[in-house]
Amino acid sequence: MQREEAGELLAFIAVAEEASFTRAAAKLATSQSALSHTIRKLETRLGLRLLARTTRSVALTEAGERLLRVIGPAFADVDGGVAALSELRDKPAGTIRLTTSEHAAHTVLWPVLRPLLGSYPDLHVELTIESGLTDIVAERFDAGVRLGESVAKDMIAVRIGGDLLMAVVGSPSYFADHPKPTMPQDLADHRCINLRLPTAGGLYAWELEMGPRELRVRVDGQLISNNPQMTVRAAVDGLGLACVLEDLVADQLRSGNLVRVLEDWCPPFAGYHLYYPSRRQPSAAFAVLVEALRYRPLRKFDQSR
Numbered sequence: 001m002q003r004e005e006a007g008e009l010l011a012f013i014a015v016a017e018e019a020s021f022t023r024a025a026a027k028l029a030t031s032q033s034a035l036s037h038t039i040r041k042l043e044t045r046l047g048l049r050l051l052a053r054t055t056r057s058v059a060l061t062e063a064g065e066r067l068l069r070v071i072g073p074a075f076a077d078v079d080g081g082v083a084a085l086s087e088l089r090d091k092p093a094g095t096i097r098l099t100t101s102e103h104a105a106h107t108v109l110w111p112v113l114r115p116l117l118g119s120y121p122d123l124h125v126e127l128t129i130e131s132g133l134t135d136i137v138a139e140r141f142d143a144g145v146r147l148g149e150s151v152a153k154d155m156i157a158v159r160i161g162g163d164l165l166m167a168v169v170g171s172p173s174y175f176a177d178h179p180k181p182t183m184p185q186d187l188a189d190h191r192c193i194n195l196r197l198p199t200a201g202g203l204y205a206w207e208l209e210m211g212p213r214e215l216r217v218r219v220d221g222q223l224i225s226n227n228p229q230m231t232v233r234a235a236v237d238g239l240g241l242a243c244v245l246e247d248l249v250a251d252q253l254r255s256g257n258l259v260r261v262l263e264d265w266c267p268p269f270a271g272y273h274l275y276y277p278s279r280r281q282p283s284a285a286f287a288v289l290v291e292a293l294r295y296r297p298l299r300k301f302d303q304s305r
Helices: 003-018 021-028 032-046 062-088 102-119 172-177 184-189 228-236 250-255 284-293
Strands: 051-053 058-060 094-100 123-129 143-147 155-159 166-170 206-210 213-217 242-245 259-261 272-277
Touching: 003 021, 003 032, 003 051, 003 062, 021 032, 058 062, 094 102, 094 284, 102 123, 102 143, 102 284, 123 284, 166 206, 166 228, 166 250, 184 206, 184 213, 228 242
Parallel strands: 094 123, 094 143
Antiparallel strands: 051 058, 143 272, 155 272, 166 242, 166 259, 206 213
């Protein structure tokens, strides 16, 4: 690739990201007319229209979207390699963009980020909390945090949290009128609160397991929500049974506002992992973050000593 061609592609990426010639020109420290001339040269060379321009907006054409998907990750890798040179500095520095779920942000990330940011004043973290799964390469995140079972096979995954448990719960008022289920099949006779999955859009099938028996139970009830906290509140108010992460209902179980059932059918499963592309060149700041988050289970005390 010629130096001039690389410059054209960088100009295109800037316009695509900013959706504005004015902002892109300011970002590249050039004039709008020079930037517009560069984009026209790129389109002429490729024989394709990459941007749809109006007096008020700039949007990618189909060809522009395809080009950005191809060259965006490649130039991001170059940026990462340059950023990795910060390892030569005394202190880790730079911005790390993370995408995570709300539960992981509060329970796993923040307890680590709070002291870490205090220790490294030149380290910056942009934390985006999302319900669904995110393509971290396409969205140009440095890493994501999700359950281990949700991480793509082509990613490097680092465990950052312990095992998790699901809990099937109901209120004492609900169980005053309904017998407690002792087997998953009993759920067919109960009102249950469904959770709408943010990514696929379907309803969460309750995953229950005992030994070799693994079941995915479809339940029915009056309420469907895409928010786990809402399902907990509905269960406390006696609307039916809910199946949520155990730590979301720990306080309610201790206070007696909720009662747990089918506990033998809810074994632990692998918790949260930090994941990132295998080709990513880690910077000093990113390496510090990974090591701080890395899960280190407490070793059990050896009573024989």
